Amino acid sequence: DVKVTQSSRYLVKRTGEKVFLECVQDMDHENMFWYRQDPGLGLRLIYFSYDVKMKEKGDIPEGYSVSREKKERFSLILESASTNQTSMYLCASSLADRQALQSGYTFGSGTRLTVV
C-alpha cells in the first residue's frame, strides 16, 4: 500500500559527486515536493512542482535542481554534493491547489544522505 516511494533509504556520496534522488507516487497527484529535515531546523522546502515540467523554488533551493518529466516522478538533483547537504530528504505529494481544502500531503519514507 506504498503510495510515495523514494528509491533509496540510505546513500553515501563523495563531495563533488552529482547525486540523484528519485521519488515516485501512484496517487495521480499534481503537486510534488522535496524537503530536507535537519535537527533544530525542522522541515524546509527545497523545490516543488505543480505539473509536469513545471517547478518552483522553495525556501532553500541553492545547490539543488529538480526534474519532473512525468506526472508520477519527481527527481531531486544535487549538482555537486557538499558536506552541508548531508541530511534527511523527504518527498511528498498532494492533489492540486483547487482541491486543497480536502487534500493532505503524503510523504515518502525518506532518504538519509551522507556526503563525505
Add this chain to the structure above:
Amino acid sequence: KQEVTQIPAALSVPEGENLVLNCSFTDSAIYNLQWFRQDPGKGLTSLLLIQSSQREQTSGRLNASLDKSSGRSTLYIAASQPGDSATYLCAVRQGEYGNKLVFGAGTILRVKS
C-alpha cells in the same frame, strides 16, 4: 508570514495516560491542518486531516480539534501506549501559490511502560 508553534517540545508520560498535544498558528487563512507522526529516521505518516470548515476529526484513539478563529489545534491521544512514542508534527496548508505546508517544530512523545 505564517508561524506554527507546538507545545510542549517534549513529553514523557506513563502508559495508559490520556494526553494532549498543542499546535498554534498565527494566520487563520488556512485550507486545512494535518497532524503527522514521525518515528526516528523515518518519513512522516499522516494521522489526521482537518479541513478549515471542520471542528474535529477522529481516528481510533486519536482526536484532533481545530479552532481556526483562535489559531489553535489539539491532538488528543487516549490510553497512550509505548508504541505511540514518536515525534508529532502539525502542519497548516495555506492559501499561497503552490499551497505549501508550514510545519511546527514537533512534540517528542515518550510513553513509558
